[in-house]
Amino acid sequence: MALPMKLKYFRNLQKKASSFVLIQRRFLTPDDLADDPKRKKHVEEPQFPDEYSLDGPPKGKSYDKKPFSMELTAGKRYSWCSCGYSHTQPMCDGTHKTLWGTAEKKTMPKARPIRFQVDETKNYWLCNCKQTSKRPFCDGTHKRPDIQELKL
Template sequence: MQRISSCYFKSLSKNLFNLNNSLIRFSSTSNQETIRIPKNPLTDKHSASFQPDNGAIYDKKPFKMVCEKGKKYAWCLCGKSKTQPLCDGTHKSIFLKIKIRPVRFEVDETKEYWMCNCKQTGNRPFCDGTHKQEHIQQAVK
C-alpha cells in the first residue's frame, strides 16, 4: 500500500475546489442555496493573474463589494493596501520590496461580488472559500 502525504490531499482538494465555473453549496437549517463563483474575463489578458505567489493574509473573511459591468478594477494581491480589497499602489514602495502586482479584473454584470481578503484564493480576485482553511483562520486573530 502506497502512503500519500497530507500535502497531496491539500493540493488535490484545492484544485478540485478551484475548478472554473464551480459551484459552492451553502446549507442552512431552512434551505440550500447554490452560488456560481464568478470568473475574471481579463485572466487571459493580464499576466498578473498567473503570479505563483500569494500575498500576505489581510483578513480571514471575504469582502462584499458592488462591481459595475465594463469597469476595470485592480484587486490588491500583496495584502498591504489601505483600501482593501482594491489596490492603492502600496506595492510600489521601494522600502517594502514587494514583487507581487495587483490583479486587474472586470465583471460580466453589475451586482455584489464576494472579493477575497485572505489573498490565498485560487480564483483571483473572487472568494472561493479558501479562507475557511485552518491555517488561514489561525493566521489572523
C-alpha cells in the same frame, strides 16, 4: 581619375594632420568589458523571488479571514490588491511599490494588482485572505484551518 568618397576624406585628413589629434580606434573584447569596474554587471537571475512565475503574482499577506462583499459595475476596470498591504482593501492603492526596498537583490516577492472586469453589475465576494485560486473572487480558501489560525 575620380577617387572614392572615403579615400578623398582620408587624404583631406592627412593634409590637415597637423591640426588634428588622431585617436587610434580599438575594438573592445568581452574581457575588456568584464574588467571595467564602472560597468554594471548584467544580472541573469530575477531581481525578485518568483519574478518570472507563470502563476501570476505571488499570494500576498492575509488582510482578513473573511471575504468582502462589493457591488461591481459591468465593463468598469478594477485593480484587486494581491499583496495584502493596501489601505483601501480589497482594491489596490499602490502600496506594493513601497515594499520592494532599494537593494539590488530584493527579498520580498514582486507584488502587483490583479486587473479585472465583470460582465454584469451585481454584488461580488472579493477575497481578503489573498490565498484564493480564483483571483480576485473568494473560493472559500479562508475557511482552511491554517488561514483561520493566522494572527493578523
